[in-house]
Amino acid sequence: MTKRKRLFFDIETSPNIGLFWEAGYKKNIDSSNIIKERAIICICYKWEEEREVYSLQWDSKQNDRAMLLKFIEVANVATELVGHNGDKFDLAWIRTRCLFHSISMFPTYQTIDTLKIARNKFRFNSNKLNYIADYLGFGQKIKTTFGLWKDILLNKDKKAMEDMIKYCKKDVILLEKVFSALNKHTESKTHYGVIFGADRGSCPECGSDDLVRYNARVMASGIRRIQYKCKTCNKFHSKTDK
Ligand SMILES: [Zn+2]
Numbered sequence: 001m002t003k004r005k006r007l008f009f010d011i012e013t014s015p016n017i018g019l020f021w022e023a024g025y026k027k028n029i030d031s032s033n034i035i036k037e038r039a040i041i042c043i044c045y046k047w048e049e050e051r052e053v054y055s056l057q058w059d060s061k062q063n064d065r066a067m068l069l070k071f072i073e074v075a076n077v078a079t080e081l082v083g084h085n086g087d088k089f090d091l092a093w094i095r096t097r098c099l100f101h102s103i104s105m106f107p108t109y110q111t112i113d114t115l116k117i118a119r120n121k122f123r124f125n126s127n128k129l130n131y132i133a134d135y136l137g138f139g140q141k142i143k144t145t146f147g148l149w150k151d152i153l154l155n156k157d158k159k160a161m162e163d164m165i166k167y168c169k170k171d172v173i174l175l176e177k178v179f180s181a182l183n184k185h186t187e188s189k190t191h192y193g194v195i196f197g198a199d200r201g202s203c204p205e206c207g208s209d210d211l212v213r214y215n216a217r218v219m220a221s222g223i224r225r226i227q228y229k230c231k232t233c234n235k236f237h238s239k240t241d242k
Helices: 065-075 086-101 114-121 129-135 146-155 158-183
Strands: 004-013 034-036 040-047 054-057 078-083 111-113 211-218 224-230 236-240
Touching: 004 065, 004 086, 004 158, 040 065, 040 086, 040 158, 054 065, 054 158, 065 078, 065 086, 078 086, 078 158, 086 111, 086 114, 111 114, 114 129, 114 158, 129 158, 146 158
Parallel strands: 004 078, 078 111
Antiparallel strands: 004 040, 040 054, 211 224, 224 236
16 A cells, blocks of 8 residues: 555534523533534545545434544555644544444554644744634635534535535645644654655655755763754754764
8 A cells, every 4th residue: 555645634523412401601511411422524634745635524314433434544544644633632533433433543643733833832822723824824714603513413404514524624725734834843753755765864854865964962861963954845854863
């Protein structure tokens, strides 16, 4: 099987349906009030360096099992899964629904979470994908209202489902753009050069040998780490000196 690069993904979820005695501020809803469990409505994804954004959705009975089986096949051939809050939200949701359906998954995936990068490395006014995308000039997410979720969940409205997929796909496109910008400031987690047959000394991002060497940092252990900049993709990386 050919090795695939990064997979950008986003999910949309349905709320629980439940019974409650009274609406209002600061109310408690016990889990025993749930009459229909929440599920995943759709998963949209795209491979890095490819144009097409794919979508999967729950079936006509609003069962997300078949969709998850398909998505796990895709996720399992990805080298890295990229999501905005993907670790704690999207992937955790997917894992919880796979657990429910007894669908097996890898215990861990190599992930890149753009929310974590945004929090750890930058100081944005807001760490929401919408804000960061707009700040970087990539545009904004499609606006939605809660009515869209209601139309899908309660009326099985086809147009609402199309709108939801469109919204989810746009998020995946923004996610890739935001990732590509932040990526230049982050350490690689994967050596794509080696994956695609280049030497270990090449650029981890693109496998190029055309590198500029910067000053070494000598760690407390005495080990020297040298910074390089790739002239092909402009990304920095550091490597232990032998
Ligand atoms: Zn490079």
